[in-house]
Amino acid sequence: MKPIIEVKGYSFVYENTTKKVLDNVSFVINEGDFVGIIGRNRSGKSTLCESLVGILPFVMGGSWEGEIIVDGKSLNDTKGAGATDVIGIVFQDAESQFTQETVEDEISFAMCNFGYSRELMRERILYASEACGLRDMLDRSPFKLSGGQQQRLAIACILALQPRVIVLDESTSQLDPVGRDEVFNLITKLHAAGSTVIMVDHNIEKIAEYVNKVLVLYEGKVVEFDETHKVFQNKEKLNAHNVRIPQITDAALQLKDQLEITEAPIRMEEAKLVFDRYKREVGIK
């Protein structure tokens, strides 16, 4: 697996403050990974996302130590430039990032700024709108879309630039269940098609269901970074860092002895198998 993002001893302090919001953070994300970043509020998740694309510190300021290497290039050397060619970021509040009157113009906006040719733009608008299920809405106003559609549009805008990595910072927290599933399904498709995905989300059940690695942040430090099913076995440790585990995992861990399992299921299909087996063998009244 080829590393696409390498974070080495990275610390960050916002301007006019003294607290290290990120404190000596190191980890590697490989091409094709689907990583969930979880942690309590103010643990540094958004700061980390914005640092990966170079918004922090190179655009918004702040002081830092260590380095972030994106696709082999240190952002320290490029002053953050180049990261946005590789990584696209979608924020929590999609609506606040829209400026255009139609979905089509919104998708074109970044491409115009990057000086794409008209033909290439046309091609990418079709690709991104198709991938995000917005093909029939190109002449609609971004501001009149539903929450799920707006998030899909925000994703389409970065998809048009064909980044190799997509970062989603709490993109589903304002959505209803239908909108949330729309976003998760879309992201899963993009991941299956080869994109590297980094997703910050509070919905632990969905994170467990979809991602293959989990990074836990606590007070600016990485306290856990491993495969999803391993991370969620350690309830006490996660709880101590103000993160819960999926409900089905929690239940299975509490019934571990009766179920005779060494590892608790983290996904619904796995849980069904475990409990079904027990039901067959022992019988549940």
Next chain:
Amino acid sequence: MKECIIQTQDLVHTYPTGVTALKGVNLSIYRNDKISIIGQNGSGKTTIVRHFNGLLKPTSGKVLLYGTDTTQQKVGEMSRKVGYVFQNPSHQMFCTTVKDELEAAPKNFGFTAQETKDAVEEVVELMNIKDVLNVHPLTLDYTTKKIVTIASVLTFKPDVLILDEPTGGLDEAGRVMLTNIIEMMHRNGHTVIMISHDMDYVAENSDRIIVMCEGEIIDDGVPEDIFLNAPVLQRAQLEPPQITQLDLYLENGNQSRAILSVKDFVDKYKQNIN
């Protein structure tokens, strides 16, 4: 019989755009109810609660607050009784510091300087926001904004507390704090009405659930029954909590009440397995 404090009678609400968000809703809310209103975006949840304190007026039908038509009462007076925490915290902040923000409502409602000070101190302590008192509210992160808006409504302890999507963006610690606040208000006899998409949270923090779909109430009952009603949930495009779903699967729909929490589930299966 508990006192009915809010009643809607054939309530219809049509927005100026021509969209009819409520299509003749009849609903009674009783003192000390702990209610969640659930449903998809656009189902009418926010529209209905905005009638409870007169922020919206009926297109037809009636809303009675303590037996009196809301069109006959002043919004200011109704807001004192029915405190409303908006979904988007930026929509209800207008002061330049968190402290001013917290003092605004009590001052507005005629609290004395000492009463205002005491009220603010109490919520600051309760919600652990002392370190942001002198910060501009709009520069806060989303979650802290959310906590400040809840705190600002708690300062005047409204009879009815309405929380519109309170868990959006809250972490575990935030959810625990919110639960404590809801419990405290409920214990002290207040009525709590929550709008939420967060089914895990709703299942564990409601005595009564109202399901809305396309401007109508399609179910109203206790969570143990609501989360068993697959056709209604499907129509409202809602999913029960994960643990409820696992139990529904294992029981093949033959149970008499829905499991609402991990504890419920573990208690049930521990008993059955042994």
